[in-house]
Amino acid sequence: MNNQKGFSGKNVSEVTVESIRRGDITLDDVRIHPETLAMQAQVARDNGNPQLAENFLRAAELTSISDEVVMGYYDALRPGRSTPQQLIEIANELELKGAIKNAELFKQAADVYARRGLAAK
Amino acid sequence: MTTKEPIGRFRFMNEQRVNLDGFATPAPELGLVAFNGLNDPKPSITIKENRIVEMDGRSESDFDSIDEFIARHGIDLSVAIEAMAIDDLDFARRLVDPNHSRADIVRLSSGMTPAKLAAVLSKLSAAELVIAMTKMRARRTPSNQAHVTNRSDDPLLLAADAATAAAFGFRELETTVPVAADAPSNAVAVSIGAAVGSPGVLVQCSVEESAELALGMRGLVSYAETVSLYGTEQIFIDGDDTPWSKAFLTSAYASRGIKMRVTSGGGSEALMGGAEKCSMFYLEARCVALARAIGAQGVQNGGIDSAAVAGAVPGGVRSLMAENVMVMLRNLEACTGNDALMSESDVRRTSRTHPIFIGGSDFINSGFGSIQRYDNMFGPSQWNSEDIDDFLAMQRDWGVDGGLRTADEVEVERLRRRATEAVTAVYSWLGLGDFSQEWADQAIDAAGSKDISSGDLMLPLTAARTIMETNVTMLDVIAALAENGFDLEAQRCLDMLKARVAGDYLQTSAIFDEEMNVLSLVTDPNEYSGPGTGYQPTSSRQNEIDTIRQQRSVSDLLAEQQSFDHKNIFVKGSAETSYDPRDVVIGVSPATGKDIWVTLSGLSLADAISEVLAGLEEEGCTGRIVRINDSLDLGMIGLTAARLSGSGVSVGLQAKGTALIHRRDLAPLANLELYSVAPTITRDLYRMMGINAGRHAKGATPEPVRNPYSDEAIEARYHTKVVSLVAIERNCVNSHGPELMELR
The missing domain is CATH 3.20.20.350 (Diol/glycerol dehydratase, large subunit)
Structure with a gap:
């Protein structure tokens, strides 16, 4: 655990009560790194849960997106919030950010929401 | 109609x-x-x-x-x-x-x-x-989760109760709010309390989906469930x-x-x-x-x-x-x-x-109500604080690990105090609010929020608002803990943050043990394949399951008897056979006047004997107290006493309080009257027994005294004590002849 790097790249061993007290630490230093999530995805796959692995891979893509934007995306997926077109636009945005798996999720949602009446009117 | x-x-x-x-x-x-x-x-x-x-x-x-x-x-x-x-x-x-x-x-x-x-x-x-x-099930080691909430979102009580829940062994604590806007304050208070109680306790605050995620992103909670x-x-x-x-x-x-x-x-x-x-x-x-x-x-x-x-x-x-x-x-x-x-x-x-x-x-439980039913803001749980001892007894009965353990009262009081001190220090340091000492003292002692009269109901809301507006994160909480001397708790909160970097606790069924090892499908897989396989508690864990605070050993009971202040039954000399037709012997058991002083009913043995003596006196008979040293069997004590008795009638009395009336011509296991339920025998009944023994001595046929009836689980309450008291009696058995005793 002590050789791991946080999202910021800082080694987690540098995160101590003392360094927090000095104000040297930000939440990004104690946030998971996408490579770690990819590694955990492999562990999940090896333990018989490819869906959990997929989740970790989607999560890895979201690590570099800010809290506010992530929460905005979540809201956009809630029922009646977005038109299929808006969902496709977010998918494109996600693709540009390299979030291919999440983009796929949004594209699928655009399709299903239209068919099942879950999109914004 | x-x-x-x-x-x-x-x-x-x-x-x-x-x-x-x-x-x-x-x-x-x-x-x-x-x-x-x-x-x-x-x-x-x-x-x-x-x-x-x-x-x-x-x-x-x-x-x-x-x-x-x-x-x-x-x-x-x-x-x-x-x-x-x-x-x-x-x-x-x-x-x-x-x-x-x-x-x-x-x-x-x-x-x-x-x-x-x-x-x-x-x-x-x-x-x-x-x-x-x-x-x-995925994880080999079973575990349990507690609800920690209260009606007023009282941060001191939340922290004290979180520490208490951790002390009882819960590895996940779930809080929620009666007032939605209080959530950030609850998350901070429960996280601090959990850290006081034990390393590695996961904390969640159940609120609306995006609000819950926001708390998680700030590090104020360590898992989500709702x-x-x-x-x-x-x-x-x-x-x-x-x-x-x-x-x-x-x-x-x-x-x-x-x-x-x-x-x-x-x-x-x-x-x-x-x-x-x-x-x-x-x-x-x-x-x-x-x-x-x-x-x-x-x-x-x-x-x-x-x-x-x-x-x-x-x-x-x-x-x-x-x-x-x-x-x-x-x-x-x-x-x-x-x-x-x-x-x-x-x-x-x-x-x-x-x-x-x-x-x-x-x-x-996906929420054992570790607090009072009325304080459970999810509504009363299937199991609540009044059931904790039941749950612990059930674990012990079946040898089952339900995730809980006995917590020591002194230790829980210390943890509750520390939890309130830590919350007080952090809230003050971060400008979230100030607590009075009276409030803190009430929270330490409280069984529930109704026991707290000094709380400020607005404080949680103000604190929560400040947390959101000034963007307080777990890093600030850790710094505040450290600045105020709560180094241990600061480290434990930090360990929970660091766990996020490693990500091992994202795997299926992950919890932390108290050494911060992750136990999950990956690290602690369930491989049950029939008897003798799968989860077996370690010997120290089995000991926790087996050792509940209510259990008593023979030496505990011996010490309890020894601490009795009025040891007023003494040996006077050896006992002889009497030929006085008014003589009735009260045969007492080997531990009488040695190791046992109080009967199961809580009456002192000397008082029980005094009542029998007084009853005999009422009937014009003379009672003699004789210790029968060679048997702890009540029938033999009674019969031996009857054979020494001038009237041929005796009262037999075991030190635990069981008594009978015997006569020298009867078989050892026969008797004239038997008072078998020692815990229910009162002073009056011992006196009645003396009166009836006197009447038997005079050749009359008195109406037998009936054992008092109780629908309570008398045996559940006393049988373990009986086993110990009988063992103490057995240790006192010796080959000395009968001894004349006196009360002083």
Whole structure:
């Protein structure tokens, strides 16, 4: 655990009560790194849960997106919030950010929401 | 028409608490049925070109959003054909057969549709569900979760109660709020309290989905659970989510390294009027399949808020447990309900929990109310603070690890004090609010929020607002703890943050032990394969289970007897046979005047003897106290005494208080009167015994004194003491002849 790097790249061993007290630490230093999530995805796959692995891979893509934007995306997926077109636009945005798996999720949602009446009117 | 009053037997039965519960006639059209709903489909699957085009009787063009998500993400196509072809009963039998490994069952289950798993699990009896749970749960070591809340969101009480819950062994603490805006304050207070209580305790604050995520992102909580799934599309939408939004939310949590599980539970759709004529169990099968499909590591189910709905129909309680086992078949963490109170009856609620308790799950309760019922802001739980000792005794009775342990009173008081001090320091340091010492003292002592009169009800709201506005994160809390000398707690909070970087606790069924090791499907897999395998408590854990604070040893009881102040029974000399017809011997047992001074009723032995003497005197007889040293058998004591007695009549008295009247011509085990229930013998009864013995001595036939009747569990209360007192008596037996005793 002590050789791991946080999202910021800082080694987690540098995160101590003392360094927090000095104000040297930000939440990004104690946030998971996408490579770690990819590694955990492999562990999940090896333990018989490819869906959990997929989740970790989607999560890895979201690590570099800010809290506010992530929460905005979540809201956009809630029922009646977005038109299929808006969902496709977010998918494109996600693709540009390299979030291919999440983009796929949004594209699928655009399709299903239209068919099942879950999109914004 | 006048209605006739029921007869007494039924009036009496009607008054019992179980009859406060609602029992529903099954109504399949409303979904008020546990299994076999009107619209439950037959299991089926059709795969074309590596794509599911039909599932459980529905073609893909008719898939609702739940079907769609499960079909596209949740079914392992490489085993689906093999798995769906297995006969339901054949597969059900594998769940209880040690020759079929958990791994293989999990592999095949991942190719099964919701209707298939529902069909399989509906074949298991209650006893078989217990075996299946023992075998199929993901984590080897069982654990438990507590609710920690109160009516006023009192941060001091929350922290003290969180520390207390951790001391009792709970590894996850769930809080929530009566006032939504208080949530950030509750999260901080419970996280601090948990850190005071133990390293590695996970904390969540159950609020609206995005608010909960926001708390997690700031590090103020370490897991999330209130991510609800429903089995019909309409109810899902009513819950303001879709399978896609939930899948995204699941990834959002993982992206911040935060553990998360979803919540579902049979009966919720029927409760909300949207069951679409399906059974509770089939709809839950859809939820569990969806949980796996969206990539959640675990599920809290087993009715949850709608447990009482399932409990109202035939087989409903069995279906709740079957839901839990279904989660395990999907290879997910099972947080097995026993959460919202589903019955007014202590018998029914114990019956509902017990099979899961002995089977063992990742979390037996998905919220044991560790606080007072009235303080539980989720509503009263199936198990509450008044039940903690019961739960500990049940663990000990069955040798079962239900995740709890006995907490020492002195230690709990210390932890509660420290928790209030830590919260006071952090809130003050961060400018969240100031607490009075009186408030803190009340919180330390309080059994619940009603015991606190000095609280400021506005403080939590102000604190919460400040946390949000000044963007307080767990880093600030850690710094504040450290600045104020709470280094241990600062380190423990930091360890929880660091755990997010490693991500090991994102894996299925992860908890931390007290050394911060992750116990999960990966690190602590359940490999049960019949007797002698699977989880066995370590010897130190077994010792925790076995050692409850109420237990007493022979030496404890001996010390208790030794501490008696008035040791006023003495040996006067040896006892001779008397020829005085008024002489009645009170034969006392070997420990009398040595190691035992107080009877089981709490009366001193000297007082009991005095009453017998006084009764004899009333009848004009003379009592002599003689210790019979060579036997602890009451019959032999009585008979030996009778043979020394001038009248031929004696009173035999064991030091624990049991007494009889004997006569020298009777067989040893016979007697004239017997007072067998020592704990219920009062002063008056000992006097009556003296009077009756006197009357027997004079040749009369008095009316025997009756043993007082009690419907209390006298034997449960006293039998362990009896065993110890008898052992003490046995140690005092010797070959000395009878000795004359006196009271001073």
